[in-house]
Amino acid sequence: MKTKAAILREVNKDFEIVELDLDPPKTGEVLIKYVAAGLCHSDEHLRHGDIVPRFPIVGGHEGAGIIEEVGEGVTRLKPGDHVICSFLPVCGHCRFCASGKSNLCDLGATILEGCMPDGSFRFHLDGEDLGAMCMIGTFSERATISETSCIKVADDVPLDKAVLIGCGVPTGFGSAVHAAATEPGDTIAIYGIGGIGINAVQGAALAGAANVVAIDPLANKREMAEKMGATHSVASAEEAHELVQQLTHGVGADKAIITVGIVDTAVTTNAIHCIRKGGTVVITGLADPNKNTIEFPGALLTLFEKRIQGSLFGSGDPFKDIPRLVNMYQAGQLKLDELITSTYSLDQINQGYQDLLDGKNIRGVIIYD
Ligand SMILES: NC(=O)c1ccc[n+]([C@@H]2O[C@H](COP(=O)([O-])OP(=O)(O)OC[C@H]3O[C@@H](n4cnc5c(N)ncnc54)[C@H](O)[C@@H]3O)[C@@H](O)[C@H]2O)c1
Ligand SMILES: [Zn+2]
Ligand SMILES: [Zn+2]
Structure with missing residues (x-):
């Protein structure tokens, strides 16, 4: 054929x-x-x-x-x-x-x-x-x-x-729900609002996060994030850091999720500084596997029990998650x-x-x- x-x-x-x-x-x-x-x-x-x-x-x-x-x-x-x-x-x-x-x-x-x-x-x-x-x-x-x-x-x-x-929905949704294990009341920072990040926004909101902070330099992305459940949106990691500090009274984000197109050391470093003690950075975005995209003092992990979690397919099970997400779409929960x-x-x-x-x-x- x-x-x-x-x-x-x-x-x-x-x-x-x-x-x-x-x-x-x-x-x-x-x-x-x-x-x-x-x-x-x-x-x-x-x-x-x-x-x-x-x-x-x-x-x-x-x-x-x-x-x-x-x-x-x-x-x-x-x-x-x-x-x-x-x-x-x-x-x-x-x-x-x-x-x-x-x-x-x-x-x-x-x-x-x-x-x-x-x-x-x-x-x-x-x-x-x-x-x-x-x-x-x-x-x-x-x-x-x-x-x-x-x-x-x-x-x-x-x-x-x-x-x-x-791909886009289970990966983004699962990054928030499975990999970051978003809980009601959490503050979640999401870096990069494309086909993956927008679904991390939906997942974090549906899991009950109190604050969903969407970060993207592009205005059209931030606008869409706010329509899909983000409570706040900002253009840069610096603005996100300041906003998260205010929202959490200096504690830091419970979880950060990286869904930018190309992951680099700047975004992973920003995310690790944005989360609180015992918080998690989820890395979903990809980059050249031969490049070192994580470079910060390991002591941050030891002394503050910060965690770095990679995530593939939103850390979910395709045969469980795909039918469930279809149901959520048909029920009007997932857009x-x-x-x-x-x-x-x-x-x-x-x-x-x-x-x-x-x-x-x-x-x-x-x-x-
Ligand atoms: N882990 C997995 O299972 C899995 C599955 C699918 C895709 N991915 C990866 O996820 C990433 C995102 O994919 P996509 O299709 O959503 O990409 P996309 O290009 O549609 O979206 C990426 C967004 O990131 C924004 N961005 C770029 N640099 C940024 C920065 N420093 N800070 C904030 N925002 C920034 C861009 O403006 C864009 O809106 C890609 O690396 C892709 O390969 C991973
Ligand atoms: Zn994909
Ligand atoms: Zn198998």
């Missing part, structure tokens, strides 16, 4: 729209037709080389679609099923899945190679294998993916909105429609990423025909 897809061949080159050969599903795999794909900053990291995958690769790891075909041994899904893809596969029985940390499933080891769990590839171009970002490659009209990446949802869930529950600030065709993907870099969007989404 043929499929149109946006691929990256090397660092610092734009997405290229090509027609690929796509294999049919093998054992445990399904053929999905994507309805929508979100433009998350993580794919931008691949494009600009902050994180280097195996090239060439089909981009996209936030997606939702409809199952068209299932391979041998697939019991959980059938053609016609509507699914949200998890950007991390869940095997269900490795040590991490078995202990309620399925976001750390061993199958996640090859998400940047983009191959199937058996090491082979399903996308090809002129005889060359292409990986699929996070094993799902949602910047393709169709993809053959593992059933371990698919969470079935009811047919009446609007996939063009629920697509955000593949999604407002977060989609622009939609694009697949052909407009480079414009979509330019808009992300220019700070125009909360989340841009590709809608397929």
Whole structure:
């Protein structure tokens, strides 16, 4: 079968729209037709080389679609099923899945190679294998993916909105609810209001934080944060520090959550100084894995019992959190429609990423025909 897809061949080159050969599903795999794909900053990291995958690769790891075909041994899904893809596969029985940390499933080891769990590839171009970002490659009209990446949802869930529950929502929401363990009355500082940070704002507000302080240099981001549950918004870490000191009578924030596009030492240092004794800094944003992005005296951790907590997929379990977030959307508790600030065709993907870099969007989404 043929499929149109946006691929990256090397660092610092734009997405290229090509027609690929796509294999049919093998054992445990399904053929999905994507309805929508979100433009998350993580794919931008691949494009600009902050994180280097195996090239060439089909981009996209936030997606939702409809199952068209299932391979041998697939019991959980059938053609016609509507699914949200998890950007991390869940095997269900490795040590991490078995202990309620399925976001750390061993199958996640090859998400940047983009191959199937058996090491082979399903996308090809002129005889060359292409990986699929996070094993799902949602910047393709169709993809053959593992059933371990698919969470079935009811047919009446609007996939063009629920697509955000593949990455941005669980990552941001979980950063506040699971990783930061926000409690009623907390003061939470959130650095960076994109597709991830806005959902940390929603998560912190829903968990009962008394003060949700959104920090972003861009006015449109701060405005949206205040609509989504932030009690305060400021343009810089310095203003945030001063405000948090006032709000907490000099105690400091209970938790800080870092969701900026590219994490650096300035933001991690600001966050560690912003939290109170015994507080937590959650690091959700990514950066070049070869750069030291944390540099401050370790004595701050020892003497004040401050904690640094990394967070992947919001430290949640995709098969538990994705259906729960869908329920919250349907119940009107969680907002999604407002977060989609622009939609694009697949052909407009480079414009979509330019808009992300220019700070125009909360989340841009590709809608397929
Ligand atoms: N840990 C995970 O599981 C996971 C999952 C998805 C994405 N991510 C990462 O999360 C980060 C955010 O992704 P996104 O899609 O929301 O990005 P985005 O580009 O849409 O948003 C980032 C926001 O940060 C703001 N910003 C930049 N520098 C800042 C600073 N110093 N202080 C305050 N605000 C600042 C920008 O203005 C922008 O609004 C990226 O690094 C992405 O790769 C992590
Ligand atoms: Zn993402
Ligand atoms: Zn597992």
